[in-house]
Amino acid sequence: MTAAPAGGYVPLNERAYGGHAKLLRLVGDGKRVLDVGCSSGYLARPLVARGCTVVGIEQDEDAAEQAREVCAEVLVGDAETLELPFEPASFDVVLCGDLLEHLRDPGAFLARVRPFVRPGGRLVLTTPNVANWSLRLGLLFGRWRYTDRGILDRTHLHLFTRSTLVETLARAGYRVVELDYTVPVPLVGTDAVERAVHAVGRLRPQLFAYQFVVAAAPA
Numbered sequence: 001m002t003a004a005p006a007g008g009y010v011p012l013n014e015r016a017y018g019g020h021a022k023l024l025r026l027v028g029d030g031k032r033v034l035d036v037g038c039s040s041g042y043l044a045r046p047l048v049a050r051g052c053t054v055v056g057i058e059q060d061e062d063a064a065e066q067a068r069e070v071c072a073e074v075l076v077g078d079a080e081t082l083e084l085p086f087e088p089a090s091f092d093v094v095l096c097g098d099l100l101e102h103l104r105d106p107g108a109f110l111a112r113v114r115p116f117v118r119p120g121g122r123l124v125l126t127t128p129n130v131a132n133w134s135l136r137l138g139l140l141f142g143r144w145r146y147t148d149r150g151i152l153d154r155t156h157l158h159l160f161t162r163s164t165l166v167e168t169l170a171r172a173g174y175r176v177v178e179l180d181y182t183v184p185v186p187l188v189g190t191d192a193v194e195r196a197v198h199a200v201g202r203l204r205p206q207l208f209a210y211q212f213v214v215a216a217a218p219a
């Protein structure tokens with residue numbers, strides 16, 4: 001089941017093998033979370049229901065207003081330039097769901113938020129896999145078209161392969177502690193089908209992953 005979108009913003013995808021469910025699992029329960037790019041609070045809501053305290057950052061004022069219904073605080077502005085009024089080691093988790101690909105300088109942003117992660121805490125993120133088989137096949141036939149959504153969303157500024165994502169994290173001062181992936185199945189998407197497809201994807205995630213799901217700790 002997928003929750004209805006609030007005001008046209010991103011809805012929560014509750015499918016067990018989807019990126020949202022995997023992000024929520026990596027965050028855990030009862031944590032203090034900085035949700036960067038929190039949108040309307042679609043991830044904050046289930047996190048708060050699990051006992052988390054969530055502080056959000058969101059550029060869209062209308063979305064931020066909806067997120068305030070559940071977040072302890074929401075700062076409005078560009079996460080790359082906004083003054084961040086947090087003490088060092090303020091959060092158990094810095095959460096970046098589908099954020100890095102929209103940033104002008106993802107590495108600088110990751111380094112910027114690293115001091116806010118408590119000892120034993122983590123950065124949790126998802127980002128698309130630009131080396132997905134569908135893009136490779138399209139490029140083989142000379143196709144590379146930006147779209148309204150998906151990996152080649154027109155709003156994406158930086159895209160990663162598994163290796164370049166790990167390298168970016170390392171340069172920003174993190175070590176990867178868990179690297180998962182999603183392999184969605186359009187139209188079908190039952191748990192049994194997605195379980196089988198993920199088993200196949202595990203053989204070559206660099207090729208089959210639609211997006212990477214990462215937990216990283218400050219090095």
